Amino acid sequence: MATVSLWQRTPRIEADVAVVGGGVIGTATAWALGRLAPDLRVVIVEAERLAFGASGRNAGFLLLGTVSDYTSAVDAHGRDAARRIWAFTREAYELSAEVGARHDVGFQATGSVIAAGTDAEADRLRRSRALLSEDGVETRFLDGPAANAHLGSAGYHGLLVVPTGGVIDPARLVRALAAESGAEVVEGWRATAVESEGGRVRLAADGGGEVVADRVLVATNAFLPQLLPTLADVVRPVRAQMLATAPAPPTLAAPVYSHDGYFYLRQRPDGRVLLGGARHLHRDAEVGPDDATTDALQADLARYLATHFPSLADVPVERRWSGPMGFSPDGLPVLGAVPGVPGARFAAGFTGHGMAYALRFGSLAARTLLDESDPALDLFHHARLVNA
Ligand SMILES: Cc1cc2nc3c(=O)[nH]c(=O)nc-3n(C[C@H](O)[C@H](O)[C@H](O)COP(=O)(O)OP(=O)(O)OC[C@H]3O[C@@H](n4cnc5c(N)ncnc54)[C@H](O)[C@@H]3O)c2cc1C
Known part of the structure; x- marks a missing residue:
C-alpha cells in the first residue's frame, strides 16, 4: 500500500x-x-x-421563472409564488449580466423562446402570456404558422417570445x-x-x-x-444528455426551450448548435449520476433536429456529453x-x-x-x- x-x-x-x-x-x-x-x-x-x-455541462440558458411554463408554475405553486419566483430569477439574470459585463463569460442578452410541441402546450403558453401580462411582464404569443415563420422552424404549435433572458458559458x-x-x-x-x-x-x-x-x-x-x-x-439524481454540432449557418437568434423543457437548443456565436433533452423518452435509463451517453437518446436528439430544423439535420455532430441533475420532489x-x-x-x-x-x-x-x-x-x- x-x-x-x-x-x-x-x-x-x-x-x-x-x-x-x-x-x-x-x-x-x-x-x-x-x-x-x-x-x-x-x-x-x-x-x-x-x-x-x-x-x-449544461446548455447555459438563463431563463426566467421555474423549470415549467408560467401557467404550470401558477397551477403547481400558486400565483403569488410563481410571481415571486419570476422576480427572483429576474434578479439572478441581472446579476449574471453584471458578471457578464466584467468578465468574458459568453453572456448574451438574447431573450428566449418557449416553443410548443403540442396544441395543449400552445394553450398553456397562450395562457402564460395573459397571466404574465397581468403580472406586469409583456411577452408575445405566436400561433403555429407564425411561430415557425418567426423561428425558421417546422412543426411547432406555437411560441412564447420572452424578451428577457439569455445565455452564458456556464x-x-x-x-x-x-x-x-x-x-x-x-x-x-x-x-x-x-x-x-x-x-x-x-x-x-x-x-x-x-x-x-x-x-x-x-x-x-x-x-x-x-x-x-x-x-x-x-x-433524485437524473441524467441529461447533449450534443454540439460543427459550426452551422446562423439559424437561431435566441435559445429555444420546447416540449415542456424536454428539448432545448441554442446556437453559439461560432455557429455551433447545442441541443439537449429527450430524457422523457428514456426515463428508465436516464437515472443516477453516471456520466455516459446512449445511442438511443442521441438518435432522438438527431430526429428532433431533423423534424424542427431540417436545415441543420446534416450538420456533423462534433461532441456528445452527459451531466448529472438533481430533481427535487x-x-x-x-x-x-x-x-x-x-x-x-x-x-x-x-x-x-x-x-x-x-x-x-x-x-x-x-x-x-x-x-x-x-x-x-x-x-x-x-x-x-x-x-x-
Ligand atoms: C446537460 C444539462 C443541461 C442543462 N441545461 C441547463 C440550462 O440551460 N439552464 C439551467 O438553468 N440549468 C440547466 N441545467 C441544470 C444546471 O446545470 C444545474 O441545475 C446546476 O448546474 C446545478 O448547480 P450545482 O452547483 O448545484 O451542482 P453541480 O454543478 O453538479 O456542482 C456540484 C459539485 O459538487 C462536487 N461534489 C460532489 N460530491 C462532492 C463531495 N463529496 N465533495 C466535494 N465536492 C463534491 C461535484 O464534483 C460538482 O462539481 C442543465 C443540466 C444538465 C446536466
Whole structure:
C-alpha cells in the first residue's frame, strides 16, 4: 500500500465558512459571501475541479421563472409564488449580466423562446402570456404558422417570445465567480463526512484531509445523497444528455426551450448548435449520476433536429456529453439544515434549472449562512417538503 509522509499529508484547513461543491451554486454562494462579508475566510472544496458537474455541462440558458411554463408554475405553486419566483430569477439574470459585463463569460442578452410541441402546450403558453401580462411582464404569443415563420422552424404549435433572458458559458461563469469571491479553492478534495466538532462543523475527506468551519454549505446537488444519505428524499439524481454540432449557418437568434423543457437548443456565436433533452423518452435509463451517453437518446436528439430544423439535420455532430441533475420532489430548489449538524446547511434540487436561480440563490444561501433574513427564503426552504 502507498504510504503518505508527514510532509505530504493533507493539512487541516480552518475557515469561517466552507462550501462543499464547486458548481454554480457553491461558487455563487462564495461570491455572495465575498460581497456581504468580505472579511470572512471562505473555502470551496471540490471533489474534482471547478464546474466538473452539471454546471460545466449544461446548455447555459438563463431563463426566467421555474423549470415549467408560467401557467404550470401558477397551477403547481400558486400565483403569488410563481410571481415571486419570476422576480427572483429576474434578479439572478441581472446579476449574471453584471458578471457578464466584467468578465468574458459568453453572456448574451438574447431573450428566449418557449416553443410548443403540442396544441395543449400552445394553450398553456397562450395562457402564460395573459397571466404574465397581468403580472406586469409583456411577452408575445405566436400561433403555429407564425411561430415557425418567426423561428425558421417546422412543426411547432406555437411560441412564447420572452424578451428577457439569455445565455452564458456556464463553466467560465463558475470560474469567474470563484475568482471574484476571494475564496480559497481546493480541488481534488472529496468530502466524505459532515459532522459536529466542538460547536463547529468538521468535513472529512478522502485521504485523511479535514476542514473545520463555523458554517458549512453542502452544494453538491445530484451528489447530495452520496454524502448525506438522510437527505435522499430531497434529491433524485437524473441524467441529461447533449450534443454540439460543427459550426452551422446562423439559424437561431435566441435559445429555444420546447416540449415542456424536454428539448432545448441554442446556437453559439461560432455557429455551433447545442441541443439537449429527450430524457422523457428514456426515463428508465436516464437515472443516477453516471456520466455516459446512449445511442438511443442521441438518435432522438438527431430526429428532433431533423423534424424542427431540417436545415441543420446534416450538420456533423462534433461532441456528445452527459451531466448529472438533481430533481427535487416539487421541482423547486431546496435550502435546508443538515440534520444533527448545527451550522451545516445544504442547497440542492435545482431540477435542470439551476443556472436560472444561481446568482440570486447564492445571495439567499449566503444570507442564511450569516443568519441574515432573506424575503425569498420561504419559497425554497426545506420545511415545505418536510411539512407537506
Ligand atoms: C446537460 C444539462 C443541461 C442543462 N441545461 C441547463 C440550462 O440551460 N439552464 C439551467 O438553468 N440549468 C440547466 N441545467 C441544470 C444546471 O446545470 C444545474 O441545475 C446546476 O448546474 C446545478 O448547480 P450545482 O452547483 O448545484 O451542482 P453541480 O454543478 O453538479 O456542482 C456540484 C459539485 O459538487 C462536487 N461534489 C460532489 N460530491 C462532492 C463531495 N463529496 N465533495 C466535494 N465536492 C463534491 C461535484 O464534483 C460538482 O462539481 C442543465 C443540466 C444538465 C446536466
